[in-house]
Amino acid sequence: MEIQRFQEDLLKRAQEVGFEEAEVYYEKSNAFQVKIFEGEIDSYETSEEGGVGFRGLYTGKMGYAYTEKIDDDSVSFLIESAKANADALDEDDGTDTFEGSDHYSHHSRYSDALANIPIPEKISFIKEVEKKTLAYDPRIVSVNHCVLQDFEGERVLTNNKGLSLHDKMNGLVVFVYAVAKERDVMKTGGAVRLTRDFSSLDADEIAKEAAEEALSYLEEKSIPSRKYPVIMRHDASASLLAAFTPIFSAEKAQKGQSLLKDKIGEGIGAKNFSLVDDPFHPEALLGRNFDGEGVATEKTMVISNGTLNTLLHNRKTAKKDGVDSTGHASKSSYKSTLSVAPDNLYIAPGEESQEELLATIKEGVFITELSGLHSGTSTISGDFSVAAAGFSIIDGKIASPVKQMTIAGNFYDYMNAIESVASNLKFVPGGYGSPSLKLKELSVTVD
């Protein structure tokens, strides 16, 4: 069954059975992924997928349903399920569908050139990356994860208020993790690239970065557990920011799950700390021109020089707080109800280089990787205690890798403890970015 007809049928049927408002959200994507192991294709995946999310206002309440099976039966399934789900809700919470914004940006996130790269070219490139990583140093014993993925997707939002929006994007990601071994110690290190410009990828540079990262962790030493001044490398900082992003959601604040609840206009961080969400940032791969409700997206200054300007809103949370939506209604897919999330949230870069930041520390720790973030962080209290990899800093220079560590603190204190911000802004997959940061001190425990 054709999707266009399916959408039309669905909106028509919704109206017939008494939905006051109805909206159809359709997503379609295809992807390719190849994984290389010891010079051979270890796995090769292609996919085509899509689905329809339906929501409608029934007796004043918004019911949701979705399907991946596009056939006549599914129209009834969506209508009946959405009705039952609307009935289960306690009360009309003021949500409705949207007429549309006055103006939409037409920022393009699609590259025809990328879409036309032949598969064999992509395979030979990623094989080259594996070969070069292995050849980089005799201590690189294997490449345990060597993957190239590309994807393209489109989304369409239509409703019975006449809104009809369309967006499409594509991108390519390369992940390489090398395993370095010396005596009995194994260490891993990786490199990641996100791009829409295939020609910008350099196999030598990627191999070198992954291999050197893995090698750099060999010959680890222990240092005393205590508080140290810390440099958080850009990627480690971005991953911590990603874990604490829910605290900037108005939805969480309204539910009493963020301590930023009544902090608009107040200083919540150091003066050199600014937090930006930019759906159009050229370095970030993702983004969108309209949010999950069809509101036009725009660049948002969440924190300017330490002062909290706004939380992230969708139309429902904005209405509750008496403000305008910031265009952050999130639907992670057609399968989800509406929530709040950023597009490309990043810490604004400063002026100094990472080396200049390191040079200011006599004795400290340089953190390059965090793990266990999903379990070691509490967005409710702000507390974190997470596993970390990194190096000791002595007299302004990186001295030696440190055995497995944990760093612990509280994110609300952390924002205030930022002493300097480097200029090296980088994005990680998922749409979070940061430059390297210098923190006054963090509690470091070493294995």
Next chain:
Amino acid sequence: MIKQSIIENVLEAALSTGGDFSEVFIEDKFVNSIELQSDKIESSISGRDFGIGIRIFSGLQNVYTYTSDFSEEGLIEAAKRAALAISGGGNGIIHPLQKEIVKPIHMIAQLPQTVEHARKVAVMRKANEIAKNYDERIRQVGLRYVDEEQNVLIANSEGKFVEDKRVHSRLAIQSTATDGVEMQSGFYGPGAHAGFEFIENLDLQHYAGEASRIAVTMLGADKCPSGKFPVIIDNEFGGVIFHEACGHGLEATSVAKNNSVFANRIGEKVAPDIVTYIDDGTLPNEWGSLTIDDEGEKTRKNVLIENGILKGYMIDKFNARRMNAEATGSSRRQSYRFNPTSRMTNTYIAPGKSTPEEIIASTENGIYAKYMGGGSVNPATGDYNFAVAEAYLVKDGKIDRPVRGATLIGNGAKTLQLVDKVGNNLAHGAGMCGSVSGSLPVNVGQPMLRISEITVGGTKGE
């Protein structure tokens, strides 16, 4: 779900370029998810996930494709497109499909899809009341109810043709306590491979009460000290430590490529005599249980470590080729979107002889981890980390005050050697495990254990 003749044609198209094995995985899944926040049912969504995954092997090449297009042309085209990646000299034989009738070992009394929302909501409200009324400092209670009915059909070029229905039900409870300045939360999420009968028979007093008790206890807790301590890990969800520290390293996913510290060590002593570690997908109605795995193999009880000796791994069909071993009924995938691989089901440490009282009484100065949070591991190095949701200091053989913010770090293979007490109170807890083939329901389990030394990362300044 799809006609047998079409499946045969798809399996054949998949082998058209010389592959030696092809497989079709058809999934039709119904999901209901309801959320309660601040005493109100806030969201409710139902859905149908539907798609087909096609897998082709040619020697050690593994090609996977998936689509939601269920027309014969669409499926054949997808199979042919995937087959393009293979230029094999395989024999490409399709054995006639033989329908296999598998006796389900996990009985379902009430299919959730047939239960109206009102009954599900009623249980949620009851749990909400219990959690909220536990203590006046409980300011927020969030509940999430989820049920899933996954119907699968698995067919392959070896003639396998088997269907299965998997039903999962779960109620997750999160309580947040505040004293006006700080907030702490507590969580409990019981789940089962069972229908609505599981939800209706839940001991809500226990689960909702515990979620609130943890939140309130942690509100008053001191910061956890840092350093090396003997750590007592309580039973049930405490088993997450060995799930991370050993379980992942025993999956063929990492063993087959020698990316695990346990690779090539069958028959070696890897743990003290008191440690026996088992993965068992047949435990009736447990959260991680299955009748057949996602390759259509019957699940079984796999003894991984017996009295300290490494006995076996969890192996899927593809890695079995690389390892020259038999598959163990351990192949799993989140959905048709994932190429399946070896994963855990219900993994646990077998009970020992010590009583919990003895273990605590024999610990002079240590940490007692009553409830664990989640964690993660780097399977190549075995380095793990995980959070403790509710911890206490142990002083002179007695449980002392609660502490918060404790994280345990270490190396799986080394920690395994340091188990010095195994209790007699085995229990299992439900969790979600994320790895290469997606996020899956798994049980972790153990009796109370003591590890003679773990590095504890706390927030307390020195």
